[in-house]
Amino acid sequence: MPKEIKNNILQKPFSRRALLKGGALGLASLALPVGNADASVWEAFLQKHFKEMNDDELQSVIKRMEKEYAEKYNVNFNIKSTKPLPGTLFGYGLDVSRCIGCRRCVYACVKENNQSMEPQIHWITVLRFKKGEKWVSSLEEAEVYYAPPEVPEEGHFYMPVQCQQCENPPCVKVCPTQATWKERDGIVVVDYNWCIGCRYCMAACPYGARHFNWGQPNRAKQEYNTETHYLGNRPRYKGVVEKCTFCIQRTRENPGRYPACVEICPVGARKFGNLLDPDSEIRYCIENKRVFRLKEDLNTSPKFYYFFAT
């Protein structure tokens, strides 16, 4: 054996792989903030997946997040970690014959859920269709930017679209890091710390319900909703995907409030409830109204039911 290899500490020859590995690790450790950074940077860097945490770990992570948010936004957020209620499967109903397209729901949602202002993120998109036109299969061609002085307009109808909380969600299937999953109460949630921002889920969603954070929330201090949930409306990081969570911070309580969009709707077109409760409003809709779901042929099985009450 050549002399210079024998002289190394381990008394073993360096393989090409070992050299590259070691070199990469060394460089990475140089890049990580070591001296000046506090421990929370390392904690965040080594944070586990939310589903793998036990309750204590989750609480300590939430505490750290609250501290980070307080430093970053100068706002004291309360991050809840409410678990799904047993025997609950959330369902949503929307009466297309009542909706007047006033977009009150869009902005109530933005107010509640701390979306980014600039660039703008809306979780609800209100589509406008001409009466009598082909529509359900061509959502992409619908008018989104309508702005008449008054709604409803003659000869048009409106259909708000948001996350359909599919029972068989294609977005969850494609996520390479399992940063998004379906909770036991049927809400599809995103782990904003685990999301790598690849946007596969946005491509997979047939409803255009997922949105990408090109920037920070960019909201004025008083515009933040400080009542948050760790899987819901806590401020999102740049470069992660977000979506409607049926206002998880409001609904996952006992008793829980209606989602913000339900509460604001001036015509009462929006209905919300527990699909497993035979006396709920949503069950009444499904049993007594002509309900349909968007793009049923894709077998996503949404829990968002549109219906015509008249």
Add this chain to the structure above:
Amino acid sequence: MQKIPYVLYFALFVFLLLFEVAKAKDDIPEFFVPPPPFSEGIFPCSGCHKGMEVNTNRRELSYHEDIKLKHFDGWCLDCHNPNDRDKLRLASGKVIPFTESYYLCGQCHGDIFRDWKAGVHGKRTGMWNGKKEYRLCVHCHWPHQPRFRPLEPLPPPVNPEDNKYKKVTQDQIPLNPVNNISDKLR
């Protein structure tokens, strides 16, 4: 002589029992948070109508000139009670207070009434699994012209094709993903 009061007590008991059963059968929600939306200073109606003679003729009204009935081919006294102006009157002759006006609407709109009781027609707020707040029909539908009034829509979303967003310059693109993590935390 002593027996009569007992019979009366029994009758009262039966009456109360029947009343309770009848109340329980009625699936009308218990409470409404907002009171009926009267125009300012209009209620109680008896404030003016007391002592006025009841005129059942159809005519141009000299006081309620803002009310043009665009609902059905009827007249004030089809719904308003002529004898006690602070109440409403059903077609059956039953007199109801303004806070229960849904019975009046339900006379014709039975299907809507049924949906409303189930919480499907109309706006409901409160708790999805708890106490709910209802609205009366008249909170959204002015009974004299019940069609829902048009609203001004809130602004449309920003169209990305409007080129509103600044182009990101090269130095704004994060090169080191690890730096980016610590940047997020600050």
